[in-house]
Amino acid sequence: MALNARDHGPFIIAGGIAAAGFFIAIALFLSRASDGPPPSPPPAVATDVAPAPPPATIAPAVDFAIANAATQANLNQVMTAALEAFAVNGSFAGETPTVLVTQVPTMTFLQAENASTMPTVISVSSQDLTFSAAAHSESGTCFWIKAASSGAEEIPVTSFGVGLPCTGRAAEASALPTWTP
Secondary structure, X not given: OOOOHHHHHHHHHHHHXXXXXXXXXXXXXXXXXXXXXXXXXXXXXXXXXXXXXXXXXXOOOOOHHHHHHHHHHHHHHHHHHXXXXXHHHOOOOOOOXXXXXXXXXXXXXXXXXXXXXXXXXXXXXXXXXXXXXXXXXXXXXEEEEEEEOOOOOOOOEEEEEEOOOOOOOHHHHOOEOOOOO
């Protein structure tokens, strides 16, 4: 028996509806699948590149004016002790590193030929009528100070300087009325 077109009509409509339903079901499935949890990240991959090192620690900058003022204050403190001894003894000769450390215990004292390396390490030269000292500032400047008298009964005159080497012996060349950084 042969089928005619009228006999296929209901099957064609049913097939079309079934196909449309199938496509709608797939579309709904795909839209719901995209609403789910995000995909997990890909696994880590080893590389030959080393991790970046931590940032370098930068030393705080030295304020030269403060460092110089502190060094000069140290030298003034040492000179005050030496001038007091001169007032009592009429001489600077006894102002050796061993004696000075008892007068100014916050400082370290060196013999005249040994160089100062820091503000609290003072190189000193003491003679009968002349006392000189040198101290190295954190700024890199070496400051000198000197007191000289023309006699035991005369008031010593203080003079200043900067220069190298940073020794009590070199500080004997101090000749300025004030420090010049």
